[in-house]
Amino acid sequence: MLVMTGHAKKLSDLGIVIPNRLGINRVLQSLPPSYKNFVMNYNMQNMNKEFPELFGMLKAAEIEIKKEHQVLMVNKTTSFKKQGKSKGKFKKGGKKAATPPMKPKNGPKPDAECYYCKEKGHGSDAAADPRPSSAALLAVVVANQAAGVAMVISNRGVPVLTTATPPPPAPTAPPAAPSHAPSWDYNAMYQNAPSYGSAFPAYGGDWVMDSGASSHVTGSSGVNLVTGKWIFRHKLHPDGTLARYKARWVVRGFTQQPGIDYGETFSPVVKPATIRVVLSIATANSWPIHQMDVKNAFLHGELAETVYCQQPSGFIDSAHPTHVCRLNKSLYGLKQAPRTWFVRFTTFLHTLGFVTSKCDTSLFIFRRGSEVAYLLLYVDDIILTANTSTLLSSTIASLNREFSMTDLGDIHHFLGINVHRNAHGLFLSQQQYALEILDRAGLLNCHPVSTPVDTTSKVSLTAGTPFENPSLYRSLAGALQYLTLTRPDLTYAVQQVCLFMHAPTDAHFQLIKRILRYIRGTSHFGLQLHRHSTHDLVAYSDADWAGCPDTRKSTSGFGVFLGNNLVSWSSKRQNTVSRSSAEAEYRAVANCVAESCWLRMLLVELHRPPTRATVVYCDNISAVYLSSNPVQHQRTKHVEIDLHFVCDKVALGEARVLHVPTGSQYADIFTKGLPSSIFEDFRSSLNVTSSAVQTAGGC
Template sequence: MESSPLPIGLRTRAGSPPPPTPAGPLPADGAGGPSPAADPRSDSAAPDGTPPRVVASGAAPASSTPRPSAAAPTGSLPWVAASSAGPSSSPMSGPAAPAGLAPWDGASGAGPSSTPAAATPTDRVAAPSPGATLAPAAASRTGCPPIVVPVPPVANAHRMTTRGKTGFHLPVDRLNLHAAALSPVPKTYRGALADPNWRSAMTEEFEALQANGTWDLVPRPPGVNLVSGKWIFRHKLHPDGSLARYKARWVLRGFTQRPGIDFDETFSPVVKPATIRTVLTLALARDWPVHQLDVNNAFLHGTLSETVYCVQPSGFVDPQHPDHVCRLNKSLYGLKQAPRAWFSRFATHLLSLGFTEAKTDASLFIFHRGTETVYLLLYVDDIVLTASSDALLRRTIDALQREFSMKDLGPLHHFLGLSVTRQHGSIHLSQRHYILEILERAGMTDCKPCSTPIDTQSKLSATGDPVNNATDYRSIAGALQYLTFTRPDIAYAVQQVCLFMHDPRMPHLALIKRILRYLRGTLDHGLILHRTDPSALVVYTDADWAGCPDTRKSTSGYGVFLGDNLISWSSKRQPTVSRSSAEAEYRAVANGVAEASWLRKLLLELRSPLTRTTLVYCDNISAVYLSTNPVQHQRTKHVEIDLHFVRERVAIGQVRVLHVPTSSQYADIFTKGLPTSVFMEFRSSLNVRPSTVSTAGEC
């Protein structure tokens, strides 16, 4: 008969663990061996009728092969674990096996003369477990208490590694929120009042309006236009995307105002992007500190020259005068003249402090006295301030805070949606979070990246099937246009899709998706400004002659470098059709010269005048020749204004037009799609690269 060893895990009296049990059927009744020895600590069953505990006693001799364990006889307890040994295996063993239990067979190799093993005190009482087998109840006849021993599962032939054996444990589940849970932006003011976060933000805004003396409650005059309003809610975020605060604003519906009655002039200037990059380049070159300020409730500081009436804020109607209206004493968000009123108020105060308003950019204010210099850039209520010393910067901030409620946000790090990182003599301008927002809006967060924003054969036309949602197309295209603030590498592709805002087609949408795929692969790229000598201005100009398949108009492009920094660029469709490539290139040269002339004036006002001639590089020999020679014939008569403008700048020594090989014409990236290798080389030449630091440094 084929034998089966003892189950693994049963520890015998001898203290030696039995060998593993191979898989196979258990032997039938009567095929087992001797009964286990009884423990003198116990009699039979307990007085309360509980089954007796049986100890697995005895062991087979070391030289023998274990025999099959016997099955419990009929009538025995079904969950009493069993273990057997040879008839003379231990002096502690009980009598011989009763009738019905066969002695060990020859296959087991056990004999009566086997040397017994010493007993060990390690026998333990174990609770019964599922699958445990029990020894015959006859074991209790000797007075030995039965001990329940669990039977583990059948051992695998292969060595098993478990977390318990290796000491590896699963991590403890913990709720780890890197950002606080946000209350959703409410759609109505009633929903906001039900949320304590938004209710607190509304109360704060209303109290600020009252403390500012923004209005007087008066009975509604007959026949006046009453401007309505609504609450606007928004999450104000830190540069890393975490919540800064809940912001609620009471905004008037300016579209209900009547021109000539409720408002007159509405224009308000904002600082130009090229001015920002120029000032940052100068601050880097001079190692000046750069800070940012934020004006609290900026539009509330403006003074109105017109009489305007509006409704009381929803949710904050005066219970004693519910029928009264607000007669505005100061400007309020939503009014058409609000930005202009705020700018006039702020500019007047700066002039009283000794600042002068730059002629080249109305939102640039300059203070200069002796060796002290301050530059202030204003974009609505966001301010960038840099000064020749920390003490002068501090005095300027204190003077502004005495007049207006504003926060000093410290070194420049986040301005107009731009992330600003300054470290190791450079500034990295990027819009990574803005790119992620655009991708999420377009549903392309997990899109497959591509290496270029536009292919070399792309020439968009007005043909193709209309897009399903023109509003979404315009929204994404407009967002991409703002993204070119720090990404000149997508300027040409964005210019192409923006040409068809009025009637977008499916090929135009396909190009937008390609741009987004390119941005997905270059999330961390941005414009790098180095510490460089700001005494040289270099311009690259180019044109794609008759590139539009519908109108045959050309595309002009230029890039302007101050030292090693790209500070201005453009990709624009020419307004008229050029009759030759020389004409198209010359128009591009004229655009580049005009931008360079403006930048020279800007640098002069910033007290950093250029003494060198501005070099303008063009890859068209004819255009270079026209800039210095008084050639006049039928093919160039209609570009006479551009000719005279460029020649005048050349004659006074401000500009010099030179030829450059096409392989070094960096402005090509603004006028056409380029092969991948050329595109990446030119992109690097424009200083569009990923940041080399992981966190924002100080400015």
């Protein structure tokens, strides 16, 4: 590389400046095969480096290649082959069979054309490669230019002589230095070289130093030094197409030590029910809903602890190679990075007049006179809605001034959920995600079924033989859990398969395949949020008494509607065994009332208080009587806590427990498998419909 740099300088002195990209490409082409991964990453990231910068990156890559070579040599010298065994194959008679000779490769076709000489009858492997090395090629170019012979390089890297032309006259004055001249000073490297933007986060490499993220200090053996690595990945559009290439230097958080360079790490995210409530209110009032994204959110966090990190590989300060970085701000990979970002963002929102919700700490509420705005935060993804366009625009402008933001406009794709406005309101779906799950399981072309759960029997914990790929089972079960964000009809089926993740069997995997076959026929289904004018809550509660064949524990399920919109639902195995169906149903009612009380407090904070008590429908008459008449006897004494809780809420006028016939108990879909006709009816009542057909709601 140094020889090629010298030849390029000579050409520059002769008045012929080789473009930087051409010179870099020649260097990359001349690298040995061991640098294949480095060249691939360089081209994928479209890095536009100068020669000194590339030299530093190659030195770092050379060190890594040597380490890999040493590991390969160790593995190569360690042999576990048994001695004294013959390598040949044996026939039944005991004689060693001769190894058949390898078949000769077919030669090139008679009309095949050589890649280099363009003659027919032989391939490129039979002809000598006429391409000189990159260094030799530049040497030839320098010699011919000095002699007045013009030369161009063909697309195959072969020099081609052209008509002799005199070289252009040498410039009388040296060209002006570029505005962003490369420098090996560490500060200047980040502040003056915009070409680093494709390698470092935040599009501009000035983040690491200009933002005060780190500063150089002399290395010390008495501190914990956090290491790091480069991460390359693809940024995709919502439809799965490539958006851009990304490269980011991240630190290895597992090298941190608790109590020394990190403390608290917890960072909250917004609850799915909160998202649905806010979207329902915004849809009912026809408010604009904007979606925003924070660029490199974790780089905004300010560290309270003292953290030392090694210099990024390939960008080591040549003047201070032994120095380390003392981090003043957070970097990706730090254990406390999510928490520091959340604290930083929350503090700024408070200066704008937003208040953190007590029901959900990732919900921020603004109220000034008649102006109202809601902001939802999920790590670095933001949903912002307001009742006036002026308030919405001013909030977006304030966020852009403080952080590097991307305003994605009207909400359309949030956390993998497609949001589509239609004549009825908002339609939430995860069709693309559902198809990805099917593809991962190899069931993209399977035959669909009408229900996700078989109604004939329930699978035991020990049924079947151990599944050969438990990781696949757990991966699919976790993916299905996320799919229930917009598919409440899958909740019970997914809850059942998640019970066996610690020791899955073949019988349990058949349950997952049944769910996937149901998804195959309903991948275009989603949750419809209707426009409504009421903010009252209606809930349905149910329990499957002693449904577990192993423990005889019951399954509780509920669904809570805000107006006509289903905003919260659950299917969960009860913690204790119930001695009667009334006890199981009453525990389910208690869970449903607890969720309803939380939603009521949330609506009060959103300045949309309910106008009447939450109606909880239950199909067990004994449980309904217990909620209004707290009769104490031997069969209910051990559920006294749940009994007092529900009765207190009924006495305060916050809840009413009423009886509903089993045929209208929509919560049955969360506790047991149902026949296809009943299942489809209840599914429609939950507003789970096709993207082309929407119902009027179930309340």
